[in-house]
Amino acid sequence: MSIDPRISKQRxxxxxxxxxxxxxxxxxKVVEDPSCETLWVDGESLGYNPEYLASLNDLxxxxxxxxxxxxxxxxxxxxxxxxxxxxWNEACDYAVNPLVLDAGLLLPKGALLDVRFxxxxxxxxxxRLTEEARQKAKRPGKQPEMQPGKQPARGPDKQPGEPDQNDGQGQSSGPAEQSTPVPNPCGEVRPYQGEDKPxxxxxxxxxxxxxxxAAQMHGKLPGSLQAMVGEAVRPVVDWRAVLQRxxxxxxPSDYSFSMPNRRYLHLGFYLPSLHMPAIADAVFVRDSSGSVTAETQAQFNAEILSTFYSLQPARLIVMDCDTRVTQVQIFERGDSPEILPVRxxxxxxxxxPFEKILAEGINPAFLVYLTDMHGRFPASVPYFPVLWASTTPLTRAKKAPFGETMEVIC
Structure with a gap:
């Protein structure tokens, strides 16, 4: 089947x-697909609905x-x-649409745009969309409040004809306009299905x-696209593996003669064995300011429990903190912890949290702090190792004055 001439021309x-x-x-590979609503892409093919394509101008x-x-x-x-x-499709559209417009290209009216994203x-x-949906579900009938100067989110909950001060291209609606277009997803993201995904x-x-x-050589790569390329090709590190490591x-682990290696005793060799004494307290701090989504908190809680069961520290201490410590949970070795929601x-x-550790004589083997990295850090460096679990990409996260930092994007 031949490619639609309009796609061939605009490509x-x-x-x-x-x-x-x-x-x-x-x-x-371009594929005609009347069954889809608009267009779709899966990493190998670009599918399009010819009727939707006919509704668009060339630009x-x-x-x-x-x-x-x-x-x-x-x-x-x-x-x-x-x-x-x-x-996921909505989130992906919010991520790429500003880049398309910044490159000087045109999108159909109703394209998903939100300056917050x-x-x-x-x-x-x-x-953030998941968190907003959860909060909206808790307040039935109440519309989410918008911050001054923010463009409203253009998600699927917006109904045709609902008043809006911005159209899909971020322009103000004229006084003669009575309604705004339905939010328009410009294409569906489909997961790649091939076995050769890596x-x-x-x-x-x-x-x-x-x-x-190639675009840079011709002077045709906007700054926003240049930044995107750096993010897109950056190696992805599994934060769970970093946390466990x-x-x-x-x-603490070392070889000790107090417990000889039994494997070689029958040969007459008295060799040391690897001795792993119980570690001190494992301390985890969760940012409770509301900047970390509930989904990320839930996945982080699962890794806290995994660490507790694998290392068996003397105690597991989970603190919540905004500007002060708002909740402390302490679990002894042998407990079956049920971590409470963030408070x-x-x-x-x-x-x-660092002040509380000193004041109460807590002896951490380590401390892991889950946060977006936007806050005031302690003035002095603690005596125990610290891992900052940043929910903000490291390229944009505030640099901690001490400790190690990993990126937690769930």
Missing amino acids: TALVLSQPFFGALALRL EVRGVIAHDVLHVANGHCWRMGARDPKR TGKSAEEIYG TKEAEWKVAVIQAAK FAQQAS GGGGTAFVA
Whole structure:
């Protein structure tokens, strides 16, 4: 089946005017798919509904091609995991649409835009959308309050004709306009289904770098796209593995003759065995200011329990803190902990847990602090190892004055 001439034409136009998008668009096989609502991309193919395509002008066709290319370039086809597909698609749209507009391209009216999400990853946006949906469910019938100067979220809950002070392109509605368009997802992100997923993902990262270099040589790579490329090709490190490695390194172990290695006793060899005495307290602090989503808190709690069972510290201490310690849970070795929900709210400061440890004579083997890194740090360096679990990408996170930092993006 031949490619729709409008797609072929606008893809060629991207090659000439926007080489970054054009080079990557040529990597996707174009497929006509009347069963889809708009367009879709899965890392290998670009599917389109011909009726939807006919509803767009040429510049909008060019924009939606670039939009879907960015989904693959950002790795959205590889990273959905077990997330809700509809919400993941919304989060991905919020992440890429500002980049498309910043490149001087046009999107259809109703494209999902929200200034709160500009520059954030799809995972961060997904977490915030999930948290907002949870909060909205707790307040039936109450509309979420908007902060001054913020553009309203353009999610699926918005009904046709609902008043809005901004249209899909972030422009003010004129006085003669009585309604705003229905939110318009410009394309569906589908997970890549091939068995060679790691290879395909690696190939796309190389292609993204090459396309960026080619666009730079022609002076046609906006700053926002340059920053996106750096994020898209950055190696992803499993934060759970980092946490386990950090905790195990804090566990004292040495060879000792007090417990000889029984494997060699029958041969007459008296050799030392690896001795692992019980470690001191394992301390975890959860930022309770509201800046860390409930989903991330839940996954972090699961890793706290995993660490407790694997290392068997003298005690597991879980603190919640905003500007003060709002809750402390202590579990002894042998307990079956049930970690309570986070308690707190308000601002953020990291000082109180460290002060409480000194005041109460707690002896941490290590401390892990889950936070977005926006707060006041202690003035003095503690005597025990500290791991900052940052929910803000490390490229944008505030640098801690001591300890190690890992990125926790769930």
